[in-house]
Amino acid sequence: xxxxxxxxxxxxxxxxxxxxxxxxxxxxxxxxxxxxxxxxxxxxxxxxxxxxxxxxxxxxxxxxxxxxxxxxxxxxxxxxxxxxxxxxxxxxxxxxxxxxxxxxxxxxxxxxxxxxxxxxxxxxxxxxxxxxxxxxxxxxxxxxxxxxxxxxxxxxxxxxxxxxxxxxxxxxxxxxxxxxxxxxxxxxxxxxxxxxxxxxxxxxxxxxxxxxxxxxxxxxxxxxxxxxxxxxxxxxxxxxxxxxxxxxxxxxxxxxxxxxxxxxxxxxxxxxxxxxxxxxxxxxxxxxxxxxxxxxxxxxxxxxxxxxxxxxxxxxxxxxxxxxxxxxxxxxxxxxxxxxxxxxxxxxxxxxxxxxxxxxxxxxxxxxxxxxxxxxxxxxxxxxxxxxxxxxxxxxxxxxxxxxxxxxxxxxxxxxxxxxxxxxxxxxxxxxxxxxx
Numbered sequence: 001x002x003x004x005x006x007x008x009x010x011x012x013x014x015x016x017x018x019x020x021x022x023x024x025x026x027x028x029x030x031x032x033x034x035x036x037x038x039x040x041x042x043x044x045x046x047x048x049x050x051x052x053x054x055x056x057x058x059x060x061x062x063x064x065x066x067x068x069x070x071x072x073x074x075x076x077x078x079x080x081x082x083x084x085x086x087x088x089x090x091x092x093x094x095x096x097x098x099x100x101x102x103x104x105x106x107x108x109x110x111x112x113x114x115x116x117x118x119x120x121x122x123x124x125x126x127x128x129x130x131x132x133x134x135x136x137x138x139x140x141x142x143x144x145x146x147x148x149x150x151x152x153x154x155x156x157x158x159x160x161x162x163x164x165x166x167x168x169x170x171x172x173x174x175x176x177x178x179x180x181x182x183x184x185x186x187x188x189x190x191x192x193x194x195x196x197x198x199x200x201x202x203x204x205x206x207x208x209x210x211x212x213x214x215x216x217x218x219x220x221x222x223x224x225x226x227x228x229x230x231x232x233x234x235x236x237x238x239x240x241x242x243x244x245x246x247x248x249x250x251x252x253x254x255x256x257x258x259x260x261x262x263x264x265x266x267x268x269x270x271x272x273x274x275x276x277x278x279x280x281x282x283x284x285x286x287x288x289x290x291x292x293x294x295x296x297x298x299x300x301x302x303x304x305x306x307x308x309x310x311x312x313x314x315x316x317x318x319x320x321x322x323x324x325x326x327x328x329x330x331x332x333x334x335x336x337x338x339x340x341x342x343x344x345x346x347x348x349x350x351x352x353x354x355x356x357x358x359x360x361x362x363x364x365x366x367x368x369x370x371x372x373x374x375x376x377x378x379x380x381x382x383x384x385x386x387x388x389x390x391x392x393x394x395x396x397x398x399x400x401x402x403x404x405x406x407x408x409x410x411x412x413x414x415x416x417x418x419x420x421x422x423x424x425x426x427x428x429x430x431x432x433x434x435x436x437x
Contacts, residue, residue, distance in 0.1 A: 017436030174199030
């Protein structure tokens, strides 16, 4: 596994130390550049499978999920050419010799985004076979919407023994598809398939997340014909021959929101280059109501604690532009030390409160009833030994540790590495007492 990662993504170096030690109570100050979006770069990398021409992506985050997907694409026959400059990491993907039978089952089971290979390989090769994708254990997140949409486009799909086998021997055809829910993954998978399908595909109740518009913009640069970006109805005129493209990945709104919370929680001040308040949707006003002050600058945003302090608020996760489910855990960490009570309702994933028990170990006052967590703020959390259970829970525990009294030891750091580009090292440069051992 490590060998395949280092071959496909030579920049990837497993961070030393299986534990992250953080001694809290130090205000964060300085500059923390926001990386390219993890949730955008993965479908963008998969989109390179749709053309034999070169696709170059800039502003690529150097995280573990990107390295795993790079290894998956390399096994499928893609050449990966990496470069680093002052503007960050970039990759050029050459997919002129795609071999769909060479998929690596172990790599697929490591990340949820690998399900996007289904639509891309069906579109390019007319066949795909992969195990059920892995990723965070935060809920069922079935692929029913993906499968139903692809079947409507003419694909034959069988699910047996934990494997998805799909064929489209006569090619995909356009279809009118209504998603039961605005699923991000299903919207992306169907979009990837539709650009190569014969005829017109309409995706109704499509997800509106910025990462989907970013994927569509890249596909349009490759020659795809897509209308309705940013709306619930995407219309794709399929069949265009796709060429190469150069595309910059949009900034990571989840990392931005998380670091803004970190600045407020530690009563510090962080400059967040590339941070975009507009990408947060309604989370921006929620954070400001909770006492996270956001000031636009030419480079990005400055985040600090408001003069009125941290205050309890009520939050309900919703599809974009609502409060992102990926920001729920970091927001909870912030609210554990806010004045008053908060209610956080999770409507997207049914198992996304797994970080609650870990926060309780640190002295958080949280009671969960169904899909709502009631948080009563305490003056300060205390350091403890905790375990990261998913990507966003890992970030939440880092925030809690930064604002706590004493030392916190975090285990399960693969989750942190999957979603964030060198978070511990960047925090240390901003004054955090953080080190991996």
